[in-house]
Amino acid sequence: MTSIEKSSEIKKSLEIEEPHEDFRMFGLITFLIADGMTFAGFFAAYLTYKAVNPLPEGAIYELELPIPTLNTILLLVSSATFHKAGKALANKKNIDSQKWLLFTAFLGVTFLVCQLFEYFHLPFSLTDNLFASTFYALTGFHGLHVTLGTLMIFIISWQTRSNGGIISYKNKFPLEAVELYWHFVDGIWVVLFIILYLL
Amino acid sequence: MTILINSKNEQKESLQPKGLLRYFSFSLDHKVIGIQYLVCGFLFYLVGGSLASAIRIELASPMSDFMPRDVYNQVLTLHGTIMIFLWIVPVVNGAFGNYLIPFYVGARDMAFPRLNAVAFWLIPPSGLMLITSYFVDGAAQAGWTAYPPLSITTPQSGQIIWILSVLLLGGSSIFGGINFIATILKLRRPGLKLMQLPMYCWAMLGTSILVVLSTPVLAGTLILLSFDIVANTGFFNPVLGGNVVVYQHLFWFYSHPAVYIMVLPAFGLVSEILPVHCRKPLFGYTTMVFSIMGIVVLGLVVWAHHMFTSGTPPWMRLFFTIATAFIAVPTGIKFFNWVATMWGGKISINSAMLFSCGFILNFVFGGITGVALAQVPFDIHVHDTYFVVAHFHYIVYGGSVFVIFSSIYHWFPKVSGKLLNEKLGILHFAITFIGFNLCFAPQHWLGLNGMPRRVAEYDPQFQLINQISSVGALLMAVSTIPFLLNIFLSIKNGRKAGDNPWNALTPEWLTSSPPPVENWEGEAPLVEEPYGYGKPIISE
Numbered sequence: 001m002t003s004i005e006k007s008s009e010i011k012k013s014l015e016i017e018e019p020h021e022d023f024r025m026f027g028l029i030t031f032l033i034a035d036g037m038t039f040a041g042f043f044a045a046y047l048t049y050k051a052v053n054p055l056p057e058g059a060i061y062e063l064e065l066p067i068p069t070l071n072t073i074l075l076l077v078s079s080a081t082f083h084k085a086g087k088a089l090a091n092k093k094n095i096d097s098q099k100w101l102l103f104t105a106f107l108g109v110t111f112l113v114c115q116l117f118e119y120f121h122l123p124f125s126l127t128d129n130l131f132a133s134t135f136y137a138l139t140g141f142h143g144l145h146v147t148l149g150t151l152m153i154f155i156i157s158w159q160t161r162s163n164g165g166i167i168s169y170k171n172k173f174p175l176e177a178v179e180l181y182w183h184f185v186d187g188i189w190v191v192l193f194i195i196l197y198l199l
Numbered sequence: 200m201t202i203l204i205n206s207k208n209e210q211k212e213s214l215q216p217k218g219l220l221r222y223f224s225f226s227l228d229h230k231v232i233g234i235q236y237l238v239c240g241f242l243f244y245l246v247g248g249s250l251a252s253a254i255r256i257e258l259a260s261p262m263s264d265f266m267p268r269d270v271y272n273q274v275l276t277l278h279g280t281i282m283i284f285l286w287i288v289p290v291v292n293g294a295f296g297n298y299l300i301p302f303y304v305g306a307r308d309m310a311f312p313r314l315n316a317v318a319f320w321l322i323p324p325s326g327l328m329l330i331t332s333y334f335v336d337g338a339a340q341a342g343w344t345a346y347p348p349l350s351i352t353t354p355q356s357g358q359i360i361w362i363l364s365v366l367l368l369g370g371s372s373i374f375g376g377i378n379f380i381a382t383i384l385k386l387r388r389p390g391l392k393l394m395q396l397p398m399y400c401w402a403m404l405g406t407s408i409l410v411v412l413s414t415p416v417l418a419g420t421l422i423l424l425s426f427d428i429v430a431n432t433g434f435f436n437p438v439l440g441g442n443v444v445v446y447q448h449l450f451w452f453y454s455h456p457a458v459y460i461m462v463l464p465a466f467g468l469v470s471e472i473l474p475v476h477c478r479k480p481l482f483g484y485t486t487m488v489f490s491i492m493g494i495v496v497l498g499l500v501v502w503a504h505h506m507f508t509s510g511t512p513p514w515m516r517l518f519f520t521i522a523t524a525f526i527a528v529p530t531g532i533k534f535f536n537w538v539a540t541m542w543g544g545k546i547s548i549n550s551a552m553l554f555s556c557g558f559i560l561n562f563v564f565g566g567i568t569g570v571a572l573a574q575v576p577f578d579i580h581v582h583d584t585y586f587v588v589a590h591f592h593y594i595v596y597g598g599s600v601f602v603i604f605s606s607i608y609h610w611f612p613k614v615s616g617k618l619l620n621e622k623l624g625i626l627h628f629a630i631t632f633i634g635f636n637l638c639f640a641p642q643h644w645l646g647l648n649g650m651p652r653r654v655a656e657y658d659p660q661f662q663l664i665n666q667i668s669s670v671g672a673l674l675m676a677v678s679t680i681p682f683l684l685n686i687f688l689s690i691k692n693g694r695k696a697g698d699n700p701w702n703a704l705t706p707e708w709l710t711s712s713p714p715p716v717e718n719w720e721g722e723a724p725l726v727e728e729p730y731g732y733g734k735p736i737i738s739e
Contacts, residue, residue: 021385023310023381023385023386024311026381026384026385027310027311027314027377027378027381030376030377030380030381030411031373031377033411033412034373034376034377034411034412034414034415035415036415037411037412037413037415037416038415038416038418038419039419040416041415041416041419041420041449041452042419042423044448044449045420045423045434045445045449048442048445048448049442049445052442053440053441053442055440056440126430126432127430127431127432127433127439129433129439129440130433130434130439130440130441130442133426133432133433133434134434137422137423137426137432137434141419141422
């Protein structure tokens, strides 16, 4: 921090009557706990069905693993690239940050395309049986989260542009918030992958 | 990191409408939002109350002659949904929480004022949507529990509107919960310790934790249910291989905590009102805090006691019976704390105090029937009978609604600067208390003798008791007249209250009444002993 910036900071803090801590991140974490509980409810329903509701003949599927495994890798890599974007922003490199964000969004879109591809090649559809319905509900609800996340990444990557963007190393919150959300969605996917595909 | 709040607030003041108009605006002031919640909730209470009157008129005779059976089902579904999701939950949480919590933590507003306004403005449209569903193809008929397969087989449009409405209300509730947690934990005035907070803050913290953990599960469940209705999936449809009991588990995982969401804030409010009118410190502050948190933890692991007749395996029955019986411990601690607070106090008999005492009496009775219902052999006998209806109303009406009225009498001078008329208030209490007990106490007898709930027709042998109950309901309906009269007369020409008519020590009374826009003229006062009554006051 240069001395000029420091003095302007001090000036600002004198104008503030009662400064308070920024707890937007705290609010977001609380919201994500709530969101996680929705998934927890879905997982609980799925596992209960698996335990107590026998499926009819011919309704037990070996799910193909290549695409979901690829998707897992895509999301994990995207978490890393998002982290890179945050680091670049902290080092005041907006252009780098923007590049990493767009790459992350690209990975998100690829994930969604892969998932759609998987949907179209599955041997069952939404109403075939209980497993099919639960499968689409779980992956669909997660896919909705990825879609929203990808849209938000596009928005913040636009806002990170060096001329006129509102996100900079001074105002990192939007990027950090979306980053936390994105890590959360990735974490949910890992749990979903284990419960739905591997168990 | 710090945020500039000063400049924002100046802008806020100039942009916000003044006077009555601000109650119809997207106001960010927590006091305005609190009143919006209260008035909106009360309007829905009048709607839900009219529906309740319709139910009691129908049940005055054994045959379904006042309305057809399917209309009766719609009426009882709307009555339950409106009273729970649009009256009690928004009012004990949203209305009093928004009004009081920022004062109690020594802040100028809630942590997220915009989110706060959004949370309120979700309520009127979803409530109106719910009511208008009656005119579409018939409102939902499956009760406020919406158990499948009933909710799947009844007319669909009403049920879908019901689901959408409850989803919106759930969203509103979650936003409110996030806001309260952030405000209580993060926005406290410097120097104010957690264990110095007024008890209502602890109650709201516990309630908000329950809201954040359990409401999303209901949302997920209702989304699955809507898929069953609209897309013909079979999550909860046994014909398609689904499992209705899974719905019941997920539903009660929210809806049992929902009872605490309705009654924990009421506990908090009573703990504020009793010390003021008894001029004694709240007895057992620490035990009160731990019992609230104990109820929060236990409240999350007792849901299956609603499902003892749903083919629940014996080990599960045993676990949930024991867990439920344990809830009586923290609740009993609170009950004895309130009695001990009153014991030897200099009690002033006024409307606020009377309603609080009424709450204690009703609630302890409802609590005892609750422990009885937790016992499997007894529960199987009275399951789905009027005994359950009586127990439930003793908790939510005798408990929460009595506290809401008590709180209105207590904080009306704070909001308006005027005192309510005590004579009308005592009349209101007398009619409500007599009417309530006349309405619901006989229903225990009906339930024990096997009258099922949620049916428009019943065995003629129950007619006399049902008529007594209906007379009680009529009295409850009449009791709103002196109340409304009191409110309107007092707003117009009530006696001036002064800033602190009760000589209370909690922070909200240490500013002018009605309070200024940013709550305090100067710095927020540091109240280390919110219940320090009966001690010499050290003046500055």
